[in-house]
Amino acid sequence: MNDILFRHNRPDRAATFEEYRAEGGFQALQKALADLSPDAVQQTVIDSGLRGRGGAGFPTGKKWSFVPRNLPGPRYLICNCDEMEPGTYKDRVLLERNPYLLVEGMALACYALGVERAFIFIRRGYELAALNLKGAIAQTHKAGFLGSAICGSGFNLELDVHQSAGRYICGEETALMNALEGIRANPRSKPPFPAVKGLWGQPTVVNNVETLSNIPAIVAHGPAWFKALAATPEGAGTKLFCVSGHVQSPLCLELPIGTTLGEIIDTHCNGMRTGSTFKACIPGGASTPYFTKDHWTVPLDFDPVAKAGSRLGTGGIVVFDQSTCMVAATLNLVRFFARESCGWCTPCREGLPFVQHTLERIESGRGDLADIDILREHVHKLNYAFCALAPGAMGPVEGLLRLFEDEVREHITGGKCPVKG
Known part of the structure; x- marks a missing residue:
């Protein structure tokens, strides 16, 4: 290397x-x-x-x-x-x-x-x-x-x-x-x-x-x-990956661009923490849709990650284990983006707090099944914001609905978080 x-x-x-x-x-x-x-x-x-x-x-x-x-x-x-x-x-x-x-x-x-x-x-x-x-x-x-x-x-x-x-x-x-x-x-x-x-x-x-x-x-x-230097034919150079979350060794490391998610976690971060199993991760910073174990062999390069349904973004990988409620994790991210909106355009200024409040209802067990379609609509509508902040903020929401809809539905039908109990 x-x-x-x-x-x-x-x-x-x-x-x-x-x-x-x-x-x-x-x-x-x-x-x-x-x-x-x-x-x-x-x-x-x-x-x-x-x-x-x-x-x-x-x-x-x-x-x-x-x-x-x-x-x-x-x-x-x-x-x-x-x-x-x-x-x-x-x-x-x-x-x-x-x-x-x-x-x-x-x-x-x-x-x-x-x-x-x-x-x-x-x-x-x-x-x-x-x-x-x-x-x-x-x-x-x-x-x-x-x-x-x-x-x-x-x-x-x-x-x-x-x-x-x-x-x-x-x-x-x-x-x-x-x-x-x-x-x-x-x-x-x-x-x-x-x-x-x-x-x-x-x-x-x-x-x-x-x-x-x-x-x-x-x-x-x-x-x-x-x-x-790249690990993929379409790639070029190395990439800095900063890994945090439920791994044994969180760190920032330089690897060939296109190194797989599984190699980064299992080899370079020494696997998951004791007692933890991999559930999901953000592959490219807070504004990117989630990856699951199904994406273990995806090369972390711009085009392969995009084809797999997310974005390489900054290469900031945040890892979640089986104890993580994905609704709560998404809510935490959306709260950040809603707070950081400059308020310049309506989709971002009004849309992000609305998405935040919708996720808060679902997470607390007060949601309605209609909220799932409402969230999907906002994933689409917030693409019409003035800059990339709101579309990026909806990346984790899109990933939540595509990969963890069953968990969202359990919150609603069970009236509580199925992970936290």
């Missing part, structure tokens, strides 16, 4: 600048500035097949290609480290262990995009990660890999860290830009898309921490090498 993202990690502290440099750090940036044009770097990322690791899985190089080359004025890159998705903590682990990889990845992305000022938007609770980043940026600047005429080239770049007050909606790229501008974090209409009119009205690309941290290895070793 070739680690990309965890290659420089130390077990109990962050890697130093000297350690990162001694292990090949910033060589990819030097190579790009000396031998590659910005277009060549962008094409390298396109050819690598890298897909965004922030949840949507959109091809990274293609996203970069949407930025017009001929528009006057500055353009911007924003690294999204809001990471408010429940069950997801990979970006925090990355930055607490090695912030230099992100700094180099951002420098390469900015070179490819013609960006001279970029931002890292990080949630307020990530104090150590933010501290590491600020120190890494200062050291990188001092060493000449940031600032003016980097490595003797004509490329200039400044990086700024912005610590957000924090809301889930800030993970949506246009709401994030509003927050960075100092205005209410509501999502914007599309079009215009951020690649044409984004931060302060200028062309802007928003990428995730994990996504950008892959760029140095892609530039250093090439697209074919990166693709060959």
Whole structure:
């Protein structure tokens, strides 16, 4: 296994600048500035097949290609480290262990995009990660890999860290830009898309921490090498999976993208906790439909997971054992999303609290069989929300109704939770 993202990690502290440099750090940036044009770097990322690791899985190089080359004025890159998705903590682990990889990845992305000022938007609770980043940026600047005429080239770049007050909606790229501008974090209409009119009205690309941290290895070793790391023919690279819940060893680990769910739990997490048997899991963060034991052999890559009825999302796997009431688990998730709605559009503002209250009635034994059809209707109707928050929130509800309808019906007909008694 070739680690990309965890290659420089130390077990109990962050890697130093000297350690990162001694292990090949910033060589990819030097190579790009000396031998590659910005277009060549962008094409390298396109050819690598890298897909965004922030949840949507959109091809990274293609996203970069949407930025017009001929528009006057500055353009911007924003690294999204809001990471408010429940069950997801990979970006925090990355930055607490090695912030230099992100700094180099951002420098390469900015070179490819013609960006001279970029931002890292990080949630307020990530104090150590933010501290590491600020120190890494200062050291990188001092060493000449940031600032003016980097490595003797004509490329200039400044990086700024912005610590957000924090809301889930800030993970949506246009709401994030509003927050960075100092205005209410509501999502914007599309079009215009951020690649044409984004931060302060200028062309802007928003990428995730994990996504950008892959760029140095892609530039250093090439697209074919990166693709060959995957466990699936259609995949590319490695993936960070952060596992929590009823497993023996909850942890964040780097594996070939396409590693099966069963291998992750049985081999890398040492199986279920003593006395526990696997009942279900969220495979990609709180906004993804459930998987069951029937999905044990599904490769955790974007397309296979989608074909199996869920989404890879962030790779945040939350595992539930036989003692878990799936109605209660779904209710817990919906409560979070209802609370985090920005209130901008009616489907999200009104629909999510209604779904929450419906699930509360069912869980407490006061539900009606008609509630099942009502919930199904909302799974469909909330797709018409202004942004992806409400459709994502309905992912676990859709999975509950498709995979655990019998358990929902037992709550209603028995007048109580059949799991808790």
